[in-house]
Amino acid sequence: MSMPKLSRRAFAGLFTAGLLASVSAGAVMAQEYTKENPLKVALVVHGNLGDKSFFDSAAAGLNRAEAELPVDVTVIEAGLDRGRWQPALADATDQGFDVVIGGTWEMTGFMAELAPEYPDTKFIIFDDAPDFSTGNFGNILAINYRVSTAGYLAGYAAAKISKTGKLGEILGVEGATIVEFALGFEQGAKAANPDVEVTRAVAGSFTDPAKGKELALAQFAQGVDIVFPIAGGTGIGALQAARDEGKLAVGVDSDQAEIFAPTDPAQADVIFTSVEKKVGDSLFTALQQTLDGTAPYGTNLILGLADGAVGISKNSFYEKLVPAEVRAEVDAEEAKIIAGEITVESAMN
CATH class of the missing domain: 3.40.50.2300 (Response regulator)
Known part of the structure; x- marks a missing residue:
């Protein structure tokens, strides 16, 4: 799979400084968002919250974003019926959210189909990435973890x-x-x-x-x-x-x-x-960078121990x-x- 990547060095300080390295080629221009005019974000969970693990970590990061940033978050639980996952992602995109977030390889294909059709919507996929060489995915940010x-x-x-x-x-x-x-x-x-x-x-x-x-x-x-x-x-x-x-x-x-x-x-x-695997932290920072215009959309971030993106308790x-x-x-x-x-x-x- 051929995917543009950011090196660990380019991402140094993500969780200590709370900022992504600025990547001019993939950065999305910042807009003015406030609590009165928030960035509208949807997290589409292909399953349900309550796993006390992966999905709950993602939701916790978005809850933090809603509390600390000019962000309005909607969590959509698509349930365990696989037939509902693509429609849930498509419905979220149709509803006009500024950023639509999904996770894992089971949602990547659906996101890759939607992203070129909605160039004004930003997409974040965590724990997987599309093959950036096969399509126009400049509005997708992929985040992976070298756990x-x-x-x-x-x-x-x-x-x-x-x-x-x-x-x-x-x-x-x-x-x-x-x-x-x-x-x-x-x-x-x-x-x-x-x-x-x-x-x-x-x-x-x-x-x-x-x-x-x-x-x-x-x-x-x-x-x-x-x-x-x-x-x-x-x-x-x-x-x-x-x-x-x-x-x-x-x-x-x-x-x-x-x-x-x-x-x-x-x-x-x-x-x-x-x-x-600090999914919530990485999503918080990705939204923070989306707000200030430095989020490297169009790339696949692979983060590891040195980045503070993974670790042991x-x-x-x-x-x-x-x-x-x-x-x-x-x-x-x-x-x-x-x-x-x-x-x-x-x-x-």
Whole structure:
């Protein structure tokens, strides 16, 4: 796939300075927006909110944008019927929103069909990108995340604290953006313990908690004592299995321990860290840059550990469950990745 990309250097400081690097070729001219005349934004969720992970992170970023920026946000939950996804995106575009946002490969094709027909509408696709060489997609901004770099750190810590030397992964599907997590996790685990065993299972769904629980229980029966579900709502079932069986888990996309802590502290207690894909932060910044005219539409951003766009949760659960000497080793590995001394395998071009 041929896609224009911005280098990490061009995107340096995204989350520390809160600004995208100005890219004149892809930048969209700024307009005057105020609270009385806000930028009108639609987030089309091809599913439902409440996954405590990926979609909720996106919505949280847009809620923050609505609170802090001259932005008016409408969230459209298209549900689980795939037949409703393209009409939902098309309806949002027809309704005259200034920016229409969708996520993952399952929505990219629909967006690529609509964008040339609506040149005055801006589109943001996160966690995937169209092939920019095949069409007039100058009004699409794609945002992707090199989560293998953060997955490496979680895998390293998991292998260090595992008592059995057996780790499990549960993937929703085997798409590149999901395998990206697993590749880093496996590489980090092997770096920490060359003899570690990592078992991978594929659920075939992101919305089947029962399947996630079944797969996790099967892995636990084989000696796995830490499971890493990369499976959206399906992964919730795997986390529940870890809670019920007294095992440990790695959360995904958001800081899932902190999310569960207020309502299910027993669940939070077994999530020793999460591999965070900071979707909400990236969408907030993309809208901020859309407002000031520097958002690099027409390009594919690939953001990683050095950009602050991904990372692992280093919260009180991490401090409680991961010994200080292991945390120090993880920090050292993180510094080496950022410095380019460790190259982490990736499923992304």
